[in-house]
Amino acid sequence: xxxxxxxxxxxxxxxxxxxxxxxxxxxxxxxxxxxxxxxxxxxxxxxxxxxxxxxxxxxxxxxxxxxxxxxxxxxxxxxxxxxxxxxxxxxxxxxxxxxxxxxxxxxxxxxxxxxxxxxxxxxxxxxxxxxxxxxxxxxxxxxxxxxxxxxxxxxxxxxxxxxxxxxxxxxxxxxxxxxxxxxxxxxxxxxxxxxxxxxxxxxxxxxxxxxxxxxx
Ligand code: TMP
Numbered sequence: 653x654x655x656x657x658x659x660x661x662x663x664x665x666x667x668x669x670x671x672x673x674x675x676x677x678x679x680x681x682x683x684x685x686x687x688x689x690x691x692x693x694x695x696x697x698x699x700x701x702x703x704x705x706x707x708x709x710x711x712x713x714x715x716x717x718x719x720x721x722x723x724x725x726x727x728x729x730x731x732x733x734x735x736x737x738x739x740x741x742x743x744x745x746x747x748x749x750x751x752x753x754x755x756x757x758x759x760x761x762x763x764x765x766x767x768x769x770x771x772x773x774x775x776x777x778x779x780x781x782x783x784x785x786x787x788x789x790x791x792x793x794x795x796x797x798x799x800x801x802x803x804x805x806x807x808x809x810x811x812x813x814x815x816x817x818x819x820x821x822x823x824x825x826x827x828x829x830x831x832x833x834x835x836x837x838x839x840x841x842x843x844x845x846x847x848x849x850x851x852x853x854x855x856x857x858x859x860x861x862x863x864x865x866x867x868x
Contacts (some may be wrong), residue, residue, distance in 0.1 A: 658747040666792035675756040690746040693756035700735035700781030708812040725769035761831040793846030
């Protein structure tokens with residue numbers, strides 16, 4: 653069991669898998685345990701992050717034609733990497749202050765989503781993300797695609813370009829395939845059963861963080 657003063661923990665999973673809910677819970681749990689924690693997410697609220705969100709939700713329109721701006725996965729991957737480099741500076745500052753980092757999505761998302769384009773190799777995704785902070789623990793929430801699709805249906809707000817059943821199936825299999833290359837470059841990954849009640853899933857996360865990092 654490792655004990656770290658400012659560990660960097662990432663939550664990953666399909667759209668609808670509950671990463672945002674669980675990241676918030678983990679952040680509050682750490683704070684209540686007396687551990688300074690910084691809750692963060694990608695895409696960030698920085699310039700690149702906002703641009704990415706507007707593109708994914710179809711909000712960004714061409715000034716010339718008024719039509720939706722659609723970018724290739726390759727271009728998106730570079731935008732995510734740029735957003736992440738800025739994010740890395742923020743993460744570094746927080747860690748220097750002694751804060752644990754709880755991050756909703758990170759590089760494993762780029763590996764799982766942007767390789768939807770068969771022309772994009774995991775090696776290239778890893779290369780463009782070189783220089784980004786390395787997490788201490790990445791937790792992948794494993795939730796069956798039909799359950800994610802059901803949760804997404806009942807959600808408000810504009811769906812992103814990835815929130816379609818067939819696309820979710822492809823991302824799900826990418827996540828599984830990318831664990832190995834990701835682990836080699838970016839450290840420990842655990843896949844946890846993300847089905848069940850919010851409380852039951854959080855208990856699995858808490859247990860994993862405690863046994864792997866010695867905190868919480
Ligand atoms: P979320 O804020 O609901 O998690 O949505 C962010 C979307 O961005 C989600 O569909 C996953 C996608 N994404 C990527 O495609 N690549 C990435 O590197 C990251 C961080 C997110």
